[in-house]
Amino acid sequence: MDDIVKSQFPEFLEVERKVQEHRLPDLRNVKGEVVMRLAPSPSGPLHLGHSRMAILNDEYVKRYGGELILRLEDTNPANVDPDAYTMIPEDLEWLGVNVTKIVPQTDRMDLYYNEARKLIEAGQIYVCLCPQEKFRKFKLESKACPDRDVPSEESMERFGKMIDGTYGQGEAVAVVKTDLKHPNPSIRDWIAFRISEAPHPRTADRFRVYPMMSFSVAVDDHYLGLTHVLRGKDQLTNTDKQKYIFDYNGWAVPEYYHYGMVNMPDVVLKTSIIKQGISRGEYTGWDDIRLGTIRALRKRGYSKDTFRRYWIESGLRESDAEFSWDIFNSMNKEIVDPGARRFFFVPDPVEVNISCKSGLKGSMLYHPSNPEMGRREYTLGRDPVVYVPSEDWGSQDNGSLIRLKDLAAVVKNGNYANCQETNLPPSKTKIIQWAPHDSGDFAVLKPDGSVDHGVAEPLIKEAKGVVQLERYGYVNIVDGSGTAYFLHR
RNA sequence: GCUCCGAUGGUGUAGUCCGGCCAAGCAUUUCGGCCUUUCGAGCCGACGACCCGGGUCCGAAUCCCGGUCGGAGCACCA
Numbered sequence: 001m002d003d004i005v006k007s008q009f010p011e012f013l014e015v016e017r018k019v020q021e022h023r024l025p026d027l028r029n030v031k032g033e034v035v036m037r038l039a040p041s042p043s044g045p046l047h048l049g050h051s052r053m054a055i056l057n058d059e060y061v062k063r064y065g066g067e068l069i070l071r072l073e074d075t076n077p078a079n080v081d082p083d084a085y086t087m088i089p090e091d092l093e094w095l096g097v098n099v100t101k102i103v104p105q106t107d108r109m110d111l112y113y114n115e116a117r118k119l120i121e122a123g124q125i126y127v128c129l130c131p132q133e134k135f136r137k138f139k140l141e142s143k144a145c146p147d148r149d150v151p152s153e154e155s156m157e158r159f160g161k162m163i164d165g166t167y168g169q170g171e172a173v174a175v176v177k178t179d180l181k182h183p184n185p186s187i188r189d190w191i192a193f194r195i196s197e198a199p200h201p202r203t204a205d206r207f208r209v210y211p212m213m214s215f216s217v218a219v220d221d222h223y224l225g226l227t228h229v230l231r232g233k234d235q236l237t238n239t240d241k242q243k244y245i246f247d248y249n250g251w252a253v254p255e256y257y258h259y260g261m262v263n264m265p266d267v268v269l270k271t272s273i274i275k276q277g278i279s280r281g282e283y284t285g286w287d288d289i290r291l292g293t294i295r296a297l298r299k300r301g302y303s304k305d306t307f308r309r310y311w312i313e314s315g316l317r318e319s320d321a322e323f324s325w326d327i328f329n330s331m332n333k334e335i336v337d338p339g340a341r342r343f344f345f346v347p348d349p350v351e352v353n354i355s356c357k358s359g360l361k362g363s364m365l366y367h368p369s370n371p372e373m374g375r376r377e378y379t380l381g382r383d384p385v386v387y388v389p390s391e392d393w394g395s396q397d398n399g400s401l402i403r404l405k406d407l408a409a410v411v412k413n414g415n416y417a418n419c420q421e422t423n424l425p426p427s428k429t430k431i432i433q434w435a436p437h438d439s440g441d442f443a444v445l446k447p448d449g450s451v452d453h454g455v456a457e458p459l460i461k462e463a464k465g466v467v468q469l470e471r472y473g474y475v476n477i478v479d480g481s482g483t484a485y486f487l488h489r
Numbered sequence: 490g491c492u493c494c495g496a497u498g499g500u501g502u503a504g505u506c507c508g509g510c511c512a513a514g515c516a517u518u519u520c521g522g523c524c525u526u527u528c529g530a531g532c533c534g535a536c537g538a539c540c541c542g543g544g545u546c547c548g549a550a551u552c553c554c555g556g557u558c559g560g561a562g563c564a565c566c567a
Contacts (some may be wrong), residue, residue: 041567076566090510140563173565184492186563194565213567236493237562260495261560313502313516319495320560327501327517337530344527369530405526431526470527489529 016213019256024059024312027228029255032065034227037245038092038099040216041073042084044271046091046265046358048292048323049280055311056230056259067222068097072104073217075210077200081275085202087286090315091294095304105216105223106203112211115219115249116174116193124191128175136172139188142180148189162195163207164263169208175217178244190214190241195218214238218245226254233258264323267292267447288486289447294361300447301466301476301487306332329488336466336474336487341366341373344405344433345442345469347454348385350394356382356409362436364406376459378436380407387435387455403431405470424441433470444475446486456482 002209019294027034036057040050042292044475061068074080087102098330128147135322138145145154155174162172174193182188192215195208211219216239221229222245232241239256246253268274277283287295299306309331316322342364354360360380366373380386386404396402401420403409408416409429423438435457442456466476466487475484 039567043567066514074566079566135565145551170565182492183561186492188509196565210565212565217567224548231560234495234561235567238567259496263560305528310501317495317502321502322500324500330517333529340528342529342530352524364526367530386557403526409526413520429526433527468529469526470529472527474529 008027034064034330035067035225037069045087045286046294049268050309051307054097067100070099070102074106077198082201125154126155169195194238214241218242222251223325228255230257260318260320262321262323299487303335340466340468342468343460344390345456346387347452350390351457354417362407385437393431403429404434443483453485
């Protein structure tokens with residue numbers, strides 16, 4: 001029956017398979033090509049969380065064609081790491097995200113100022129001289145600050161004084177008039193510009209008045225010609241704020257999508273915490289494998305395709321979710337396994353003396369499913385000493401039969417063992433890995449900060465990339481130093 | 490507290506717009522079994538879900554109302 005279907009209606013099977021595959025929903029209102037953006041702040045390299053917005057946006061630009069703009073939101077000098085300007089594009093490139101244009105916001109300060117002046121003139125932005133506390137109190141009480149009604153010429157002059165340094169940090173802000181009665185206090189008359197005298201890592205002291213995110217985002221989304229914006233639900237109120245700028249200017253609003261928040265367990269993502277840890281020497285760097293940065297995950301051996309598959313499957317849902325390492329790892333395993341050569345690693349090794357009537361030779365496939373990848377072979381002689389995992393060896397009683405994989409079946413007698421010549425059926429026998437006596441020390445660094453010490457078969461010295469240590473798990477080997485990074489089981 | 494979102498097994502998703510083909514699919518986890526000189530891969534099987542209460546309807550996971558729970562935002566951060 002299957003054969004008939006296969007031979008006569010192959011297209012039917014095709015269709016069925018496609019239905020199973022996860023596919024992102026179509027974007028609404030697409031007219032020809034799309035223009036989308038990634039808008040991280042350059043405070044550090046990208047992490048697992050960022051990879052979602054990067055890949056989702058990239059997927060849509062790949063589907064419809066168009067532009068993918070990397071907009072570096074660097075308008076808070078206190079929060080900028082100069083290295084991030086190079087690390088972020090590196091991370092994106094590795095992820096296979098095709099950025100067509102890079103735009104740092106500090107290149108566009110004149111544009112923000114000009115747009116501000118336009119709105120000041122129209123009476124839609126005013127400059128408030130209230131102390132911070134007072135401004136906030138007015139807001140919460142839905143009251144107008146006295147500066148709200150000064151003539152626009154006066155506000156314009158004050159804006160000039162913000163820029164020329166007459167006002168110091170904290171003494172003046174430019175505020176967008178919205179609706180003082182708006183139910184959400186954060187949307188009532190929100191701040192568009194503030195003074196920051198902190199030196200900017202990129203522009204030094206060239207500017208002292210910086211736009212707030214909601215202002216620069218609105219201006220940029222318009223002038224950069226964004227058609228669709230994908231962002232997290234945490235941006236929902238910002239979207240409402242930004243709509244005022246669009247309305248005041250009569251600009252068309254891009255299509256906004258807000259996907260749910262994803263909680264990522266067991267991993268450090270917060271840039272400020274990582275930075276602190278690095279400077280204190282607790283972490284070796286941005287790629288410390290205990291971290292959730294893209295470069296750390298990359299170092300552990302994750303494939304870029306895993307990120308893509310995972311986030312496509314997660315889609316654009318608005319409900320919150322829990323990140324699942326189980327699923328992420330399982331996807332990665334599927335991608336990485338076909339190319340992962342197998343090796344024996346013996347953690348916590350114990351020496352066993354084997355007695356044999358004839359010489360022993362170990363011969364193991366590099367990959368059982370792909371025999372064409374060849375074999376690794378070790379000639380051990382007649383009464384060799386081998387290493388075995390103490391945990392496995394110790395769990396077996398004296399007199400029990402144990403199979404040393406692809407080497408011999410032996411009967412345990414303390415730290416000695418006798419070869420068993422008979423060809424007993426292999427099932428039900430404990431099968432363990434082993435390493436010859438001339439094996440080198442090997443250590444696996446794990447993401448929880450622990451290290452598994454042991455020995456690994458000599459040929460592992462030639463290995464690079466992701467390998468499977470049989471019965472132990474997948475690891476990534478980056479050099480011949482006798483260490484590897486733990487990937488997953 | 491205020492504002493806004495959301496709710497399908499342990500986890501991630503499909504289905505919800507346009508009610509019946511859903512006694513709910515897929516993936517992952519866990520547990521069994523098969524295969525096998527890996528506790529890997531593969532194959533087979535099992536457990537496991539439509540938040541609750543009302544309403545509309547011949548018929549509701551899907552529509553309406555109320556509740557509950559979860560999350561996000563409420564900065565001179567992004």
